[in-house]
Amino acid sequence: MPETLDIAVVGATGLVGEALVELLDERDFPVANLYLLASGESAGKSVAFRGRNIRVGKLDDFDFAKVRLAFLSVGAEAAVDCAARAVAAGCSVIDLSGASLNNAAALLAQACVNGDAVETLQLPALIAAPAAPxxxxxxxxxxxxxxxxxxxxxxxxxxxxxxxxxxxxxxxxxxxxxxxxxxxxxxxxxxxxxxxxxxxxxxxxxxxxxxxxxxxxxxxxxxxxxxxxxxxxxxxxxxxxxxxxxxxxxxxxxxxxxxxxxxxxxxxxxxxxxxxxxxxxxxxxxxxxxxxxxxxxxxxxxxxxxxxxxxxxxxVRKGAALNAVNLGELLIKHYL
Amino acid sequence: MPETLDIAVVGATGLVGEALVELLDERDFPVANLYLLASGESAGKSVAFRGRNIRVGKLDDFDFAKVRLAFLSVGAEAAVDCAARAVAAGCSVIDLSGASLNNAAALLAQACVNGDAVETLQLPALIAAPAAPxxxxxxxxxxxxxxxxxxxxxxxxxxxxxxxxxxxxxxxxxxxxxxxxxxxxxxxxxxxxxxxxxxxxxxxxxxxxxxxxxxxxxxxxxxxxxxxxxxxxxxxxxxxxxxxxxxxxxxxxxxxxxxxxxxxxxxxxxxxxxxxxxxxxxxxxxxxxxxxxxxxxxxxxxxxxxxxxxxxxxxVRKGAALNAVNLGELLIKHYL
CATH class of the missing domain: 3.30.360.10 (Dihydrodipicolinate Reductase; domain 2)
Structure with a gap:
């Protein structure tokens, strides 16, 4: 089993995306390569992670087969498309947008409520994270x-x-x-x-x-x-x-x-x-x-x-980002 | 029957007191003499009413026998004392402080709920006006x-x-x-x-x-x-x-x-x-x-x-002052 995973954060330049990147660092999430993605306008910016600057890539061009897990912090429309592409490429998804709530293939999860259900998911998994409130x-x-x-x-x-x-x-x-x-x-x-x-x-x-x-x-x-x-x-x-x-x-x-x-x-x-x-x-x-x-x-x-x-x-940090990272911490037990 | 009444506003320099004075003017409340009163610090200031400045007098020195109706917009402790002095002097009171709520002699009233009860009160009347919310x-x-x-x-x-x-x-x-x-x-x-x-x-x-x-x-x-x-x-x-x-x-x-x-x-x-x-x-x-x-x-x-x-x-205006003035408009039917 590997000790680290390749991970993507989609919507990396938003408030929640930035908090996701911070928390992956602070919590020593077992990241090998981190891909930061955003839609057209924000692509090209740089975001710091573990002491180096990562250039934000274009979401449209990204091949999700490169990563095992993607956090989605984008608008609901973009998230639907993105989740489908990722899962089809074998990448598990934690969707913060709310778009996966009505997708029968997704599990709505929060670590403190039904975290155990995450551990028995089939891979690639599609997990819906609740809205912050x-x-x-x-x-x-x-x-x-x-x-x-x-x-x-x-x-x-x-x-x-x-x-x-x-x-x-x-x-x-x-x-x-x-x-x-x-x-x-x-x-x-x-x-x-x-x-x-x-x-x-x-x-x-x-x-x-x-x-x-x-x-x-x-x-x-x-x-x-x-x-x-x-x-x-x-x-x-x-x-x-x-x-x-x-x-x-x-x-x-x-x-x-x-x-x-x-x-x-x-x-x-x-x-x-x-x-x-x-x-x-x-x-x-x-x-x-x-x-x-x-x-x-x-x-x-x-x-x-x-x-x-x-x-x-x-x-931003607790309601959205940390909650998603906690779900990620449960999910990666499947991979490591 | 007289066409106007002598009125007092106690706490006239506070936010609600000022709104009371404004509304008495705007609504053509049948005021003969208006006495504006406040505790020590604020006494001596001037407040405009119907084109002239009225000097704010000291509450402690005031003889409530001079007026038929007093609006009280002061702290609860001062209001208890003040309401007792006023009623003893034959002056009706509309108390905005909340202090009269537990006084069995007071009627808690709001024009749109139990305004008719105001019209059958014995004089001098003690009316408690609800808190703004x-x-x-x-x-x-x-x-x-x-x-x-x-x-x-x-x-x-x-x-x-x-x-x-x-x-x-x-x-x-x-x-x-x-x-x-x-x-x-x-x-x-x-x-x-x-x-x-x-x-x-x-x-x-x-x-x-x-x-x-x-x-x-x-x-x-x-x-x-x-x-x-x-x-x-x-x-x-x-x-x-x-x-x-x-x-x-x-x-x-x-x-x-x-x-x-x-x-x-x-x-x-x-x-x-x-x-x-x-x-x-x-x-x-x-x-x-x-x-x-x-x-x-x-x-x-x-x-x-x-x-x-x-x-x-x-x-300030609707929740507290206008509500009290509306009660006053019902009460003065006893006098005019």
Whole structure:
């Protein structure tokens, strides 16, 4: 068996792509050759990995037979095509785009929920990684599942500019600077003032009024937690914050909730940092960290079967990239 | 019967106090003499009303026998004392502080919910006005109550810097400017970075983990909507936004929700502006307006008895001040 694998990161110049490359380095992922790929515009840039600069190649020209595993962090349309090409070439895929969710050949997976299923996959494998907010909620629900029978979960999410990618971060920065310098505000990426304003949704909504990310989060949580299939409510708003997801969860269990038990379960969970004396926020706590931060544990005002809590997480690093790398760490056991 | 009344606004230099004075003017409230009052530090300032400047007097020295009605927009402790002094002097009180909620002699009122009860009060009357987020939710629930049997309401609120008063607004502005100018951040009013960060709560929490505003909102909604007494869940976070409340509501009704019916009920409600093609936000829609803006109407992902919606409202003008002035407009029918 080899000791290292040839790996590709598709969408390497995006926020999540960069975090993927960083984490592959930091976690000593057994990489032989690393191929960084992007669509037309971004190809040609260089990204540092293990002390050298790797030139980003064109996705269209790439032969996936060169690698054993590819991480896909591109738009859903590009991901469908790319996943098909990769698997046909014998390369396993971890797709972060959401596009593989409805592909019957794909396994939706999160290490802390169904990581064992990854180890029994046929190769080449196609794994769908959840959206960052779904992964963050799933991390918490996986820990709670051992001590609560989950009935309903209401997720009220305040996502950040980075959920719109690097351009979202730039839009918020530009708008904020314009306002503070008393210059006329020119919204570009979004259709209105985003600085110092809460936006109700990301992008457009479907006929029933739900956005793509809300549908995705709900569908992914329903797969990972079938007991919640008829008990999920998801709203994703957009806060004028550069990085990090903050989520308000209201959970209904089948029986009265013991905070001591819940607290012990969260405290024992590997990917969770429980903050009990104070509360965690994205800045100062979650940003740049490898844990989902949880605080404000409290039972319902009048319903003892209700548990409310607050989550702060680095959506780019923890919610998206680390989650995918963790899946990669499980998958490569097939190869090494 | 007289045609005008002598009125006092206590806390006249605060954000809500200023909005009260503005609204008394704009709405041609039948004011004879207007007394503006504040505690030590702010007394002596001047505030414009109907084209002249009124000097703000010291609250401690004021004889409430001079006025028939006083609006109280001060801290809860000062309000308790002040309400007692006023009522003892024969002056009716509309208390915005929350302090009167637990006073058996007070009526918690909102014009659109139980305005008729105001008209039958004994004088001098003590009326408690709800906190801004409670008033905003109540405005929407009052309209829905005619078409839905309400079972549960989960309120996930993103309040703004102005919920901390003028100092909160200054704190957010100062922190934002420091960060954009790459100067070291010095949190003063809050214990951490507030600029570009979501805070999980306002102030401290009690033993059960709830903040003062969360308890107040839940208690007030339970009084105004007794059918929800055991069905309320309230979380109040703080967004890096200067003015305006944004609220995500998830409502469970006793029967399947008809969006057409709900939409018609909200559209017909006087204090509500329903936005159906797009979604409303605080900036550009709600700020400076006299309506609660409602959007993103949608039934549950899987539960047809669930209704989700989004509220944007000017917390200072609409949520607090206008609501109190509307109560005043009902109360003065006793005098005129």
């Amino acid at each position: 779904a992964a963050e909620v799933a991390e918490v629900l996986a820990a709670l599942r051992g001590v609560l029978e989950l009935r309903q979960v209401t997720v009220s999410a305040c996502l950040s500019a980075s959920a719109l990618g690097r351009e979202g971060v730039q839009e918020l920065a530009r708008q904020t600077a314009e306002l503070l310098n008393a210059r006329p505000l020119e919204p570009r990426l979004v259709d209105r003032q985003f600085a110092f304003n809460m936006l109700a949704q990301l992008g457009g909504v479907d006929e029933q009024g739900y956005s793509v990310v809300e549908r995705r989060v709900a569908a992914e949580l329903a797969v990972l937690f079938p007991e919640l299939k008829s008990g999920l409510s998801v709203t994703c708003s957009l806060a004028p914050v550069f990085f990090g997801d903050t989520l308000m969860l209201s959970i209904k269990a089948a029986a009265p909730v013991s905070l001591a038990t819940v607290s012990a379960a969260l405290d024992a969970a590997e990917g969770i940092e429980l903050v009990e004396d104070d509360y965690p926020t994205v800045i100062g706590d979650a940003q740049g960290q490898d844990s989902v931060y949880v605080g404000r544990l409290r039972t319902g005002l009048t319903d003892s079967c209700e548990l409310n809590l607050w989550i702060a997480s680095d959506n | 409670a008033a905003e939710v109540a405005e929407v629930l009052a309209a829905l109550r005619g078409v839905l049997e309400l079972r549960q309401v989960t309120v996930s609120a993103c309040l703004s810097a102005s919920a901390l008063g003028r100092e909160g607004v200054q704190e957010l502005a100062r922190q934002t400017a420091e960060l954009l100018n790459a100067r070291p951040l010095e949190p003063r009013l809050v214990d951490r970075q507030f600029a570009f960060n979501m805070l999980a709560q306002l102030g401290g929490v009690d033993e059960q983990g709830y903040s003062v505003v969360e308890r107040r909102v839940a208690a007030e909604l339970a009084v105004l909507f007794p059918e929800l007494k055991s069905g309320l869940s309230v979380t109040c976070s703080l967004a890096p936004v200067f003015f305006g409340d944004t609220l995500m509501l998830s409502i469970k009704a006793a029967a399947p929700v008809s969006l057409a019916t709900v939409s018609a009920a909200l559209d017909a409600a006087e204090g509500i502006e329903l936005v159906e093609d797009d979604y409303p936000t605080v900036i550009g829609d709600a700020q400076g307006q006299d309506s609660v803006y409602v959007g993103r109407l949608r039934t549950g992902l899987t539960d047809s008895c669930e209704l989700n919606l989004w509220i944007a409202s000017d917390n």
